[in-house]
Amino acid sequence: MLILGIETSCDETAAAVVADGRTILSEVTLSQDLHNLYGGVVPELASREHTRTLVPVVREAISEAEISYDDLEGIAVTNGPGLVGALLVGLSFAKALSYSLNKPLVGINHLEAHIFSVLLERPELVPPFLCLIISGGHSNLYLVESLGRYRSIGSTRDDAAGEAFDKVAKLLGLGYPGGPAIDEVAKSGNRDFIKFPKARMKSGGYDFSFSGLKTAVAIYVSKLNEKELQKRRADIAASFQEAVVGALLDNTIAAAEEHRMARIAVCGGVASNSRLRERLKASSETQGLLVFYPSLELCTDNAAMVAAAGNFRLENFPPDDLELDAFPYLELGD
Amino acid sequence: MKVLGIDASKPLGSVGLIDGEQVLGERKFPIVGNHKSTLLGNIDRLLKETGVSIEEIEGVSVVIGPGSFTGLRVALATAKGLCMLRELPLAGVSSLEALAWLLPYCRLPVLAAIDARRGEVYAALYNTESGNPVRLGETVSLSPEKIYERFDTEVVIIGDGAETYGDKFEELYGDKAHVVRTFSSFPGGALVALLGREKILKGELLSLEQSVPVYIRPAAAIFKKRP
Incomplete structure (x- = not known):
């Protein structure tokens, strides 16, 4: 049609x-x-x-x-x-x-x-598979049981992943939209510089939470003067990005294991994050998972x-x- | 020429259909709460009632504002969607001017007032003595007190703003205000179609590619969380 x-x-x-x-x-x-x-x-x-x-x-x-x-x-x-x-x-x-x-x-x-942004370009991807949707408005983990049948197994309790990128980019004076800006700056930063907290859900499941992380960055930044912020901007961005990517990855890999999914689709604006792709590639190789992304556009x-x-x-x-x-x-x- | 008139600027929306100067039909319907998408269904019902198919429509007239921001956009987006395929002429009609048309040949200036919420009314002053309303001054969004300061003259006040703030206007203007309290649901889609037809005949058209509603108020830069 x-x-x-x-x-x-x-x-x-x-x-x-x-x-x-x-x-x-x-x-x-x-x-x-x-x-x-x-x-x-x-x-x-x-x-x-x-x-x-x-x-x-x-x-x-x-x-x-x-x-x-x-x-x-x-x-x-x-x-x-x-x-x-x-x-x-x-x-x-x-x-x-x-x-x-x-x-x-x-x-x-x-x-x-x-x-469907993934299915559109990758006809070889057939259900069942796990789908992580991460953007400025959404952070969702779905089991795609068949086309048209989706089971939500995780979503954000507060901010969406992309929203956290936007807010932290604002704190760091990196402009909007924050995702690409942080991704770029983080490349020259030390991602182990600060250990930001990773939210763990008490109730189990695969929900996400990013507002605590954002607050932790805000508190950290508030203690720096302009010169220190300038010097540490890349390190803070890299450390923050590492925490977000870690949280997304942990849930996704654990859900793939529990539900015995060998195929994972990752889509939405945050799916273009280079560190996420790098770490997913490493994890998928060790765990024998196939990861599918839409093209960047x-x-x-x-x-x-x-x-x-x-x-x-x-x-x-x-x-x-x-x-x-x-x-x-x-x-x-x- | 068959012209469809659309007004979604108020909680009570209206669509009307004319052929030349003859009114073929009109519908009124609520567009509040969960019924903001009811406009096209009502256009469909109007066309069925009048036995006219969408292919027979030769022009569209839409209330362009001021009024409910969302309503104005639903109406204009619908009108553009109906016009785009066959490049139909699209005319925009002021909600306030349409109100002034309800009181032609009036010796007193007509103050058209639409409830703008947040304690204000959208208002404009018209001279209708000749039968055709002529606007005197700017279109504004102001509190009744500021309206009185700006238009301090003997006036006939019409529109749902006159109903909401009728007592207030009478208190402010004293004997100089004549508040019309019976026209809140008017003007309807048929009058909008008739006024739009005049514009289409004069070649005063809206661009499908560029036109936007007349909001009067700027977009408040309020940050809301994305759902």
């Missing part, structure tokens, strides 16, 4: 055309850099920007794919989780377009779309993954109706 995907759940306005859930004909993502000034996404600004940029982005995706609107066989749009105001812009537009085109519409869970929010998930949904389930709503706290799986 030829599917147009639309994604506006946070600060990326994106549209893509994907054939049969496998071949990306076009992918247009407009990142709103206006939030950089504030060190984080301002929801009202994000919604305002989507309203302005959606039509040019969709038109670009259609023209880049060299198709006409009539060739489309369905429209897939993210309807949660995310910022409700931002979601409503993409959803309202997608509904109206599908109505005027008279083509089926399907609402897509953003988290399921992330899982598909790690961050994009519409190709939405279209790919839409292809699966429309091939296996009835489409949604005109009353389809946006759900900011939409959950995935059992």
